[in-house]
Amino acid sequence: MPNIAAPKQLTRTVITARGLTKKYGDFAAVNGISFDVPAGESFGLLGPNGAGKSTTMRMIGGVSQRTSGELAIMGLDPEQHGPEVRAHLGVVPQQDNLDEDLRVRDNLIVYGRYFGLPHSYLRPKADELLEFAQLSDKAKAKVDSLSGGMKRRLTIARSLINEPKILLLDEPTTGLDPQARHILWDRLFRLKEQGVTLVLTTHYMDEAEQLCDRLIVVDKGEIMAEGSPAALIREYSTREVLELRFGSERNTTVAAQLEGIGERLETLPDRVLIYTHDGETSLEQVSARGLHPVTSLVRRSSLEDVFLRLTGRSLVD
Amino acid sequence: MSRIAGSGETSSEDQLRLLPSGRPFGSLYSGNVRAVVARGLKATWGSNWAIMASGFVEPVLFLIAMGIGLGSLIGTVEGPGGQEIGYIAYIAPALLAVSAMNGAVYDSTWNVFFKLNFAKLYQGMLYTSLGPLDVALGEITLALLRGALYATGFTAIMGVLGLITTPWALLMIPASVVIAFGFASFGMGITSFMKTFQQMDWINFIMLPMFLFSATFYPLSVYPQAIQWVIQALPLWHGVELLRQLSVGTFTAATGIHVLYYLVMIVLGLILTTARLRKLFLR
Numbered sequence: 001m002p003n004i005a006a007p008k009q010l011t012r013t014v015i016t017a018r019g020l021t022k023k024y025g026d027f028a029a030v031n032g033i034s035f036d037v038p039a040g041e042s043f044g045l046l047g048p049n050g051a052g053k054s055t056t057m058r059m060i061g062g063v064s065q066r067t068s069g070e071l072a073i074m075g076l077d078p079e080q081h082g083p084e085v086r087a088h089l090g091v092v093p094q095q096d097n098l099d100e101d102l103r104v105r106d107n108l109i110v111y112g113r114y115f116g117l118p119h120s121y122l123r124p125k126a127d128e129l130l131e132f133a134q135l136s137d138k139a140k141a142k143v144d145s146l147s148g149g150m151k152r153r154l155t156i157a158r159s160l161i162n163e164p165k166i167l168l169l170d171e172p173t174t175g176l177d178p179q180a181r182h183i184l185w186d187r188l189f190r191l192k193e194q195g196v197t198l199v200l201t202t203h204y205m206d207e208a209e210q211l212c213d214r215l216i217v218v219d220k221g222e223i224m225a226e227g228s229p230a231a232l233i234r235e236y237s238t239r240e241v242l243e244l245r246f247g248s249e250r251n252t253t254v255a256a257q258l259e260g261i262g263e264r265l266e267t268l269p270d271r272v273l274i275y276t277h278d279g280e281t282s283l284e285q286v287s288a289r290g291l292h293p294v295t296s297l298v299r300r301s302s303l304e305d306v307f308l309r310l311t312g313r314s315l316v317d
Numbered sequence: 318m319s320r321i322a323g324s325g326e327t328s329s330e331d332q333l334r335l336l337p338s339g340r341p342f343g344s345l346y347s348g349n350v351r352a353v354v355a356r357g358l359k360a361t362w363g364s365n366w367a368i369m370a371s372g373f374v375e376p377v378l379f380l381i382a383m384g385i386g387l388g389s390l391i392g393t394v395e396g397p398g399g400q401e402i403g404y405i406a407y408i409a410p411a412l413l414a415v416s417a418m419n420g421a422v423y424d425s426t427w428n429v430f431f432k433l434n435f436a437k438l439y440q441g442m443l444y445t446s447l448g449p450l451d452v453a454l455g456e457i458t459l460a461l462l463r464g465a466l467y468a469t470g471f472t473a474i475m476g477v478l479g480l481i482t483t484p485w486a487l488l489m490i491p492a493s494v495v496i497a498f499g500f501a502s503f504g505m506g507i508t509s510f511m512k513t514f515q516q517m518d519w520i521n522f523i524m525l526p527m528f529l530f531s532a533t534f535y536p537l538s539v540y541p542q543a544i545q546w547v548i549q550a551l552p553l554w555h556g557v558e559l560l561r562q563l564s565v566g567t568f569t570a571a572t573g574i575h576v577l578y579y580l581v582m583i584v585l586g587l588i589l590t591t592a593r594l595r596k597l598f599l600r
Contacts, residue, residue, distance in 0.1 A: 062344065063443055063598055075334040082344035083446040084335055091444040097437035101360035110359065113352040114445035162445075 012039045014166055014197050015060060019069035022055050022221075029055045031221035032069065039165070042198040044208045044215030046303065048313070052221040053201035054094060057170050060199065061091055074165065087115055090164030090196075094171045096151045098143045104154060105130060105139040112161040125161060132187065133157035149180030156187065167191060169200040173207060185210055205303040217303075217310055224310040229303055236309045237301040238263050240279035244272045244286065244293040254291060261285045266308060275305070345591060346450040353447065353455020354462075361459075372423055373467050376416040377474055383534060384408055384478075395536075397558075398567035406480045410564040411533040413471045413489060414496055414556035418524075420467045421497035424460035425504030426520050430511055439598060449594035453587070457501045464497025465490065485566030492563055492576075496556040499579040502586025509593035527553045552582060 015037035022030040030052040037043045045053045058064035059071060062078030062085050071077060078085040099107050108126040109119070117125075130136045133153040138146065146154065152172070159167060172188070173181040188211055192198055202208050208215055209229045217224040217232070225232055242262065246254045248270060255267040262276030276282040279298030286293070307313075361369070384405030396402040432438040442452055468490050475481050504520075511517050531553040537545050548554050559575035562568060 061444055063440075073335075076337060080344060081335070081337050083347035083448055084337060086444060087446045088335065089444070093440065093444070095437065097441040099356070099360070099438060099441070100436060102356075106359060110352070110356045111441070111445065113355060114349065114442055114447050116347070116349050116352065116446060 013037065014039045014074050015043075015199070016072045017056075017069065018071075020056065020059065020066055020071055021068045022052070022059060022064065023067040028221050030059070030066075033216070033218070033221070033223050034069075035216055035223070035226070037166075037197060037199060039197055040192075040195050042192050042200070042211055042213045044212035045199070045201040045218055046203070046205075046208050046212075046215050046307070047201075047218035048203055048311075051218045053218060054170055056218075057091075057168050057199070057201060060166075060168060061089060062086060087162060088165045090159030090162065090167040092152075092155050092159045092167070092169040092172055094174070096155045098151060098154060098158070100143050102143070103139075104135060104141050104143060104146070107143060107154060108158055108161055111158045115162045117162065122161070129157040129160055132160075132190075134183070147180075149176050149183065152176060152180070152184060153187070156184070160191070164196065166197045166199060169198065171201055171203070173202075173204065181207075205307075208303050215303075217307060219307075219311045225306065232303065232306045233301050237305040238275040239277045239301060241299055241301050241305060242274040242276055242279045242282045242286075243295075243297040243299065244274065245270065245295045246272070246291075246293050257289060257291060258286065261289075273305070273308075275301070345448045345595065347446045347448050349447055349451050350454045350458060353442070353452055354458050357455065357459040358462075369463070372419050372463075373416065373470055375419065376412040376467075376471060379415075380405065380409055380412050380471075380474070380478075396565050396567075397562045398565055400565065402565065403480075405478070406482075406564070407561070408534055409475050409478075409480050410489060410560035411531075411557040413468060413475070413493060414553060414560045415528050415533065416467045416471050417464045417493035417497040418500050418528075418553055418556065420463040421460045421499075421501040422504050422520065422524060424463050425457065425501040426508045427517065429456060429505050429508045430517055433509065433597075434512070439594070443598045449598055450591050453505060453590045453594055456505060457498070457587075457590075460501035460504075461494055461497050464501070465494050468493030468497075480564075483564075483566040486564050488563045489560050492556075492559055495576070495579050495583075496552075496559070499552055499556075499582035499586065502583050502590060504586075506586055506589035506593050509590070509597055527551055531557050533557055552578065555579065 013036045015035075017036075018034045019032045020030055020034065021028060021032050033052075033056070035043075045056060047053055055064060059066050060073060060078060062073075062082035065079055071079070073085045074088060076085050099110065102110055105126050108129055109122045112122040112125065127136070127139075130139055133156065135150060135154060135157065138150065143151065143154070156169075156172070169188070173184050176184065185207070188198060192211075198211065200211060212229060214226070214228050215232070216226045225236065227235065245251070251269070251272050252267055255265060255272050258265055258272065258274065262274040262282045264275040266273040266275070274282050274286075283296055283298065286296075388404035391404040393401040394404055394407050396407065439452055443449065472481070472487070472490055475486075481487075507520070508517075531548055531551060537548060537554070540548065555575040555578045559572065562572050
């Protein structure tokens with residue numbers, strides 16, 4: 001997918017993957033994927049659990065050895081030059097691995113020391129990042145006294161201590177309540193504005209749509225589609241979706257009577273989806289056929305629909 | 318960018334191209350062991366005091382109970398150089414070796430086991446510039462610091478009890494660190510194989526008999542020849558004999574063998590530990 005009207009500095013590639021493959025025995029967790037990430041882009045890996053997203057992230061960080069294929073991070077192979085590559089990476093792992101033996105501010109400073117950064121740089125930087133993560137008043141608190149959202153923000157603050165050029169975020173908002181998620185998205189958006197390249201995995205559609213300039217949809221270790229969220233929806237779905245619920249027993253039988261309405265029909269156990277350019281008109285057509293769903297909903301098409309179309313399965317479950 | 322050590326300088330014509338640093342051991346090592354050590358000291362300062370103290374107190378209690386209590390019944394025994402020494406002076410260096418072993422083993426096994434499997438500390442560290450060798454050396458250094466601390470304290474207590482009769486005895490402190498190094502470098506490698514608490518108990522299962530039977534409380538000659546060979550193959554016996562010789566300033570060819578035993582143990586242990594960390598974290 002070409003990036004429409006990409007500014008000039010976005011054209012420089014910071015991550016190049018060619019035929020990237022990771023096998024555990026006979027099982028291919030990542031099966032020959034290729035992609036490029038230009039500097040400053042927010043790039044998403046979207047897919048269900050077990051699609052190979054985290055494994056890809058680990059290979060980018062140089063903490064997982066690939067079975068075959070090529071990978072270059074800012075020109076270097078992370079497998080051969082792990083320390084050099086990771087000096088410019090920030091990593092937010094799927095599970096917080098904060099240092100529970102250290103207090104909040106020390107978590108940032110000690111982590112910075114792992115990069116060999118001097119105290120004179122780290123002290124003001126730690127305060128700045130606590131401010132950014134809205135944790136300034138928790139500076140001296142113990143880590144285990146923080147809420148889930150605060151721990152996540154601290155993990156993100158920690159990942160920024162070395163002013164990374166690339167930030168890897170593995171399921172950044174999984175397990176957070178909606179309010180905590182929105183705070184996080186806001187912080188990530190600010191980073192993107194500062195020109196940090198974001199690479200994130202998610203199985204949340206709304207997250208991908210909010211944060212990603214471009215994404216690849218992965219399933220079973222392979223790339224199913226690639227493009228901006230809007231382009232993917234344009235290509236693989238319709239503008240609107242009409243969701244109809246007839247009660248769990250009737251959905252399948254009614255589906256046959258709905259043929260011809262909209263562009264495409266998808267029958268799920270709990271509901272029928274009609275892909276259409278105009279949801280209201282389609283709903284009128286349904287009523288005209290004498291069918292009366294228990295509930296009906298017209299909504300905009302989302303990446304969830306793209307994923308359903310590409311894999312025949314929904315993402316979260 | 319130059320403030321980021323181990324980063325590989327970015328080249329001038331293109332700020333987004335990294336250059337390799339040309340450091341030895343490539344991905345394994347970034348030359349930043351001290352950050353791992355500093356972290357350990359900071360974390361220990363806040364907690365773990367009771368455990369730290371218990372590792373020190375245990376051999377001291379043995380020294381008092383066995384040395385003073387049992388020693389009053391036994392009187393004098395034959396020392397390394399053939400001279401008669403008090404029983405307490407006989408077992409004190411052995412208990413010092415045990416103390417060094419305990420400190421090193423605690424730090425490099427239980428502590429590492431917890432960080433590896435529960436705190437996920439190393440996973441975090443290895444996503445920075447640190448390599449597995451930095452982490453291994455850092456953790457082992459911490460174990461050595463603890464071993465040195467225990468050894469110094471124990472030697473001081475020996476001094477108070479009037480058991481230090483020659484300046485050579487002060488060599489027991491660095492020798493204890495060598496002993497701790499041997500146990501720590503191996504302990505961490507072995508711990509990396511452990512997955513459950515039950516498996517960790519095996520370590521105690523090996524340590525306790527080694528402590529009791531490594532000529533700690535009585536000479537090796539009480540055993541039949543075959544058993545002697547087994548004990549002489551185990552590391553603690555070499556530590557006990559080494560410190561016992563140093564405590565009275567007697568040096569023989571055996572002194573060199575004991576030191577050599579530990580040097581080999583250290584090198585093999587480091588190779589094992591680094592290989593294991595690499596396997597665990599750079600899969």
